[in-house]
Amino acid sequence: MNNPKKYYHSVRLDKEKCVGCTNCLKRCPTEAIRVHSGRAHIIDERCIDCGECIRVCAYHAKEATTDSLDIIHNYPYKIALPAPALYGQFRNLPHVSCVHQALKLMGFNAVHDVALGADIVTRAVQERLKQPGCPRPLISSSCPVVLRLIQIRFPELLENVVDLRSPMEVAATHARKEFCRAHDVDPSEVGCFFITPCAAKMTAIRNPIGHETSAVNGAISILDIYGVMSGLLRKIQPLPEGERGFRATALGVGWARTGGEATAAGIENALAVDGIEHVARALEEIENDKLSGLSFFEGLSCVGGCVGGPLVFENVFIARNRIRELLFRLPRLKPEENISDEVMHELWHDLHMNRSIQPVQVMRLDEDLQKALEKMDRVEEIRRRLPGLDCGSCGAPSCQALAEDIVQGYAHELDCLFLLKARVRDMAKQMVELSDSTRV
């Protein structure tokens, strides 16, 4: 609200479909939704792309924008970066490498696993934890929704966030480097495309957090390619053992599930929490210094982890279990055994964020404390007159939020149905009195 800059968001509203119900209002963890004139509106500056509104909307009026598969043809060479969550989507998948074969049939020249990026990030997390002065708990940077939540609601915890880019970014950089070296082509000719369960990752590609530009050229929703891919998978025979070319560890693929990151890094005293509201509550505890002794915190916006992302087809619990079963067929290698020092060295620079993550001050009433205090005073005065039912019929998620909106000039007291009713009653009474008095 204070910031005129336009934010890009993957999560958007289809105005045609929205009927102006208030189901999404209260589900939003940053109070970013208002309903006015029978339509929901998303306050861009506050939206963290968690997709909770997509999940709750019975009218499918909230949607996530991703790229269509066609955009891969903008590049002469196309690399697919499948998210680990993709492997949980298909029934009777004989081996994870079959998904690679299917992706190649869909037009990609090469496939580079984000799970391999996860192996690299795992090693970097391990090393960060060993450095003296490493903040405790170190907070994972892999879920962009959680990063945005921290920027908006827990800015004092930003210094605890590990300064590493996400496995998706690392995989893209790594893939492009390897491909250019092997085929002697220019990096600009290589497009890297994330096959995504996640709407927020789309946003993170356009507006990266902690670095200027993304190494990823586009994000293709798992939902969009699910049909074609299942068809192809039915016909594909797994390649013989030695030719599968699957380079990530089981632990890297395990990142698809909550706790995967902490498990992969083998961290004692780690806490993994999923579901955006639960993550917010855990962050409150960290803020209160209540979780002392904790070395690592992994927060994932989606219940179940990325395998429960808003753009997946399969039920999260089924998909999670499939991932577990597939892991048995992958070599039991530790990330530090899978990723060589040379690779770590080559990617070290691109692995790290290169700018600090700044707080996003969209919850405060005013930049100036004196003015904020004055506004708070008026908010309190208005809130006391509101019924305190948090019914949402005014279009704000709570009476408190309406009071703040009124003070900020975005809403009116009579948006509250109860105050409106009282006002109408008063006016009717006055009318009666007036007509009585004129009749005499």
Next chain:
Amino acid sequence: MGAITLKESYPVEAGDFSTAGEASGKIKRVLKKLGIDSAIVRRVAVAAYEVELNLVIHSMGGHMDLIVEPDYLQLNVHDRGPGIPDVDLAMREGYSTASDDVRTMGFGAGMGLPNMRRNANDFSIRSTVGVGTDIEMGFKL
């Protein structure tokens, strides 16, 4: 007209773990709405949470008053007893009279009062057995 100050009072019930943390949570939210520097919010949050839990665990109930002026923030806490017999001893790191039950819940390290003193810029405590305890904490903004 003088500068606007904010005054809020938050009651704390003795022994009620279901609401424990609510008052300090509300205080934290107010400070964030006011746009107070996040490092200070964190210090106030820690102190407020510790004192609130002491009221829940050790006292017979009381209230926490938040006063915000443009350059200073005060957290004044009052409870209705039982009071602390030896305040110097209670202020020592590691001193605690918490019961085993409370310790099982993760409290009772004897770090609450020392943490409050460490996080506040100004700290004072007065206690009378049979009457109650008053703690005043100040934070420079």
